[in-house]
Amino acid sequence: MSYFSHLFTTLEPYPWAITTLQLTALLLLVWLVNVLARHLLARALARAARVALTQWDESLLGKGVIGRIAQVVPALTVYYGITFVSGLPPMVVPVVRGIANAYVVLTIALAIGNLLNALGQVYEQRDPERAMARPIKGYLQLVKIILYLVATILIIATLFNRDPLLLLSGLGAMTAVLLLVFKDTLLSLVASIQLSTHDMLRVGDWIEMPQLNADGFAIDISLHTVKVQNWDKTITTIPTWRLISESFKNWRGMFESGGRRIKRAIYLDQTSVRFLTPEERERLRRFALIDGYLDRKRAELEEYNEKLAAEGKDPVNTRRVTNIGTFRAYVQAYLQAHPQIHQQMIMLVRQLQPGPTGLPLEIYCFTSSTAWVEYESIQADVFDHLYAILPEFGLRVFQQPSGADVSAAIGAHVRSFVAAVEPAHRAPHP
Structure with missing residues (x-):
């Protein structure tokens, strides 16, 4: 010191x-x-x-x-x-x-x-x-x-x-x-409270918001923005308040339900729809999925037609089995027997309004897997089988004529014309 x-x-x-x-x-x-x-x-x-x-x-x-x-x-x-x-x-x-x-x-x-x-x-x-x-x-x-x-x-x-x-x-x-x-901050605060209170969005939910080109999983939820990773791995940033002021689709319910919807139609050529002959009905009994349907249908139609005959009605009023009705019954039985189709959810096969593209036969059901890859595989497997088995019922798929179809039709017409004209040329002249 x-x-x-x-x-x-x-x-x-x-x-x-x-x-x-x-x-x-x-x-x-x-x-x-x-x-x-x-x-x-x-x-x-x-x-x-x-x-x-x-x-x-x-x-x-x-x-x-x-x-x-x-x-x-x-x-x-x-x-x-x-x-x-x-x-x-x-x-x-x-x-x-x-x-x-x-x-x-x-x-x-x-x-x-x-x-x-x-x-x-x-x-x-x-x-x-x-x-x-x-x-x-x-x-x-x-x-x-x-x-x-x-x-x-x-x-x-x-x-x-x-x-x-x-x-x-x-x-x-x-x-x-x-x-x-702080307008956006206040709007986002209210939106965050509503999203959380009503459980409208969670991290990991798959959402769709087409107006903002958002289609993918929510990877981050903050006060001001929600980040969505789209399927092409791009990131879409959405203001939180827009999720309240505008509509968006959340696919969480689909994943929680355990089933993913198939809603697709097969377009049939309407000119291929017809009645089945007795021989065709017997031949279709080979399919185990519809032999019971054919038996029930035959008994029902025989009873109905016998009443018509007893009343002296014209035979044109009799009922007969159609190939499209039989195919519809087959598709229903096929879906009910498919191990990867959810059996506890709605399942139906129905006809839609026919139009210039044919007669739509819609398949409406749910797969037992919600994973995207498995879902697409199951759906493709179902329609692969249905398209392949259509000719067995005498049905054809409708398809717009392509260049090859037009060429084949013109070629067939030319060949038939040549076949008709050639004998006249070969005949001896008087």
């Missing part, structure tokens, strides 16, 4: 030297406090966090929460230590203390923001299924917006030495401006 007293006595004629020495000492102290805070306080808090939080400690430590808290100590050292430095201009001390105080507020706000990020990560790790069903990312982002807004007000009040309540009262006059600036 005598050495320092002698030093200050020696430097007393040079005030600037004393000020420089004190500032140097303060900077060294700040550096030392920073080292101690980072290496001792941070380690102590990290060890306490590991003991208290066990499996979630990495989420909190990895987000820099403790590192941000440790930075408060050097700022407080500057805040209190600058008052012991002599010879500074009158305005320097309050300015430095204001900057240090603002830095403390900023550091604490960033630390709380990092803590919110860590809590979001802990929430997702603790119960991933609940996190997908009830994401809290949007709420955490809203809290951070409010936090940073309050921190900004406190920093401005500290730097300009004003009462924070005075600044907050001034914000009342700026309500209209704030509503305009």
Whole structure:
């Protein structure tokens, strides 16, 4: 102490030297406090966090929460230590203390923001299924917006030495401006609450929104945006509020039901529809799926036709079995016997309104697998079989004439004409 007293006595004629020495000492102290805070306080808090939080400690430590808290100590050292430095201009001390105080507020706000990020990560790790069903990312982002807004007000009040309540009262006059600036944020907040409350969207849901070219799985739900990874691996970003103001399709119900719908028609040539002859009916009895149907139909028609004959009606009024009706019964029985068609869901085979493209015979059923690849394989397998077996019932698939069909028709007509004309040319002339 005598050495320092002698030093200050020696430097007393040079005030600037004393000020420089004190500032140097303060900077060294700040550096030392920073080292101690980072290496001792941070380690102590990290060890306490590991003991208290066990499996979630990495989420909190990895987000820099403790590192941000440790930075408060050097700022407080500057805040209190600058008052012991002599010879500074009158305005320097309050300015430095204001900057240090603002830095403390900023550091604490960033630390709380990092803590919110860590809590979001802990929430997702603790119960991933609940996190997908009830994401809290949007709420955490809203809290951070409010936090940073309050921190900004406190920093401005500290730097300009004003009462924070005075600044907050001034914000009342700026309500209209704030509503305009934060319009999307407020709309997104309401949309996030509605999406979460009504369970309209979860991470991992397959959604379709054609007006925004979105068709794929939701991979992220935040306060302002929802990210959808489309089937072509592109990412579509949708404003959260548009999911409430506009319609979108969510395929989650299909996956949860355990069945995926097949709704496709076979277009039949209407000129191939006819009655079956007795010989054709006997031949179709080879199909085990419809032999019972043919027996029931024969008994029903015989009973009906016998009543007509007893009443003396004309034979034109008798009922007969058609090939399209028999094929429809076969398709129904085939679907009921198919191991990969969901038997507890609606299943029907129906005729639609005939048109210029033929007579549509629609198959409406559900597969027992909701996976896309398996679903397409099952659907193709069903229609492969039905197209291949159509000729057995005397039916033809309708197809628009192509160039090859027209060429074949013209060739057949030319050959028939040549065959008719050649004998006349070969006959001897009188």
